[in-house]
Ligand code: ADP
Ligand code: GN1
């Protein structure tokens with residue numbers, strides 16, 4: 001992206017100091033992220049181009065993020081580090097619209113580390129503490145939140161999109177994907193059964209993050225402890241099980257999300273235990289019996305949903321996720337499916353661990 005344009009956008013925000021340079025950062029699949037470095041002692045910032053195809057109501061999304069971060073700030077001991085700080089535009093709005101795109105800025109939190117993969121149980125434990133604490137801090141948040149992406153983790157809605165995409169077959173790929181499609185179809189009923197428990201209220205809803213992969217957590221460099229959850233674009237009301245399940249999908253994978261070598265991909269039960277231990281250390285006391293009963297299943301649920309979403313995007317002609325090569329979404333589908341099978345094989349053990357840790 002053109003530097004001049006980035007400088008022009010960044011200078012419309014109420015940032016301190018003089019902008020020295022702006023550099024691309026991060027590997028997110030949805031937004032484009034840049035670090036704005038300022039001269040001298042002024043803070044640095046994160047500038048993001050928000051994907052308005054994925055997020056149709058960016059102003060509503062920024063309102064959510066502002067409300068949630070203000071709520072957290074009022075409760076924590078270090079409000080500038082333990083959550084994001086949204087920097088408004090000079091006109092007071094929480095975003096800048098350049099005619100084509102929406103942009104937003106937050107403070108860059110220094111002395112932090114983020115990871116693409118959990119390389120130790122200690123890190124997975126900290127990640128679990130981070131999301132457990134995030135949910136606990138927001139347990140008494142009582143303002144309505146905008147639904148930034150319709151039916152984000154609602155598998156009934158995902159199946160509706162899925163059926164429409166397969167019927168339309170816009171890229172002509174369905175005929176070559178019968179095996180992969182059967183992976184999704186054969187699990188339709190069990191996934192809808194889980195979701196119906198959320199629909200009836202048997203599993204309660206709370207304010208949740210909804211995108212808890214490891215790269216969306218910042219860790220404090222000096223102590224190695226978890227600092228905060230970032231990437232708050234999808235904060236909405238949902239079941240807290242989705243946050244647990246999405247994290248399990250991410251932290252326990254012994255391979256990469258898009259590993260071409262499926263032998264690399266398994267669910268590490270050691271990482272599962274460590275993450276669950278950290279999460280339950282914050283959440284155990286407030287969880288309902290139904291949440292505990294379905295906690296282990298949530299890993300399978302979100303991993304299944306990700307198989308469906310990657311495959312659906314491939315069938316749709318790669319419109320949602322950024323791809324680095326032609327069949328990237330198919331490679332992602334196969335790797336996630338391998339992970340799902342690994343979870344299914346180890347499911348009894350996952351349930352036993354949850355039972356042991358919930359006592
Ligand atoms: P995306 O939506 O593209 O995933 P994120 O908001 O997750 O973007 O940011 C991408 C990466 O940028 C994060 O994984 C993290 O390493 C870094 N990052 C984001 N926000 C901050 C921040 N406020 N302070 C420090 N690093 C950050
Ligand atoms: C996307 O934005 P990012 O890269 O943190 C996606 C998640 C997927 C994830 C798969 C808004 O997350 O739902 O699980 O990719 N975010 C959105 O890696 O769709």
Ligand code: MG
Pocket residue numbers: 028215216231
């Ligand atoms: Mg992210």
